[in-house]
Amino acid sequence: MRAYSVDLRERIVRAVRQRHQSAEAVAAQFEVSVWTVKRYLKRADEGRLPPSPIPGRPREIGAEQEDALRAQWRGAQDALLAEPCAAWAAAQGARVHPTTMARALARLGWSRKKRSSTPPNGTKQADDAGATR
Secondary structure: OOOOOOHHHHHHHHHOOOOOHHHHHHHHHEEEOOHHHHHHHHHHHOOOOOOOOOOOOOOOOHHHHHHHHHHHHHHOOOOOOOHHHHHHHHHHHOOHHHHHHHOOOOHOOOOOOOOOOOOOOOOEEEOOOOOOO
């Protein structure tokens, strides 16, 4: 879920303070919960109305590197994850874990499986009664 914009937060606080409306009325007007209105009022008093940064560390393969990753992946789409990791380390100078590579490729919309690994077998299917066809 994304945080509400700073503009909306400021309008909510202004509606309570300048128009002297209740938190319940402002919550109904802006279609947010009463607790959200109260939380924004408290944050405004503390001087920290903008949303807090999202915790966690930045991605190892960021959005600015996606074009390079696309180009590398087009060359070897059937490769195991260890191979693109080694190619990425050689090209970019930064080693990444196979899980990191898998997540970056998933963000680009690619799956690892491009073709079936074995041909279909000739096993006959059983019907509901258990007899083979």
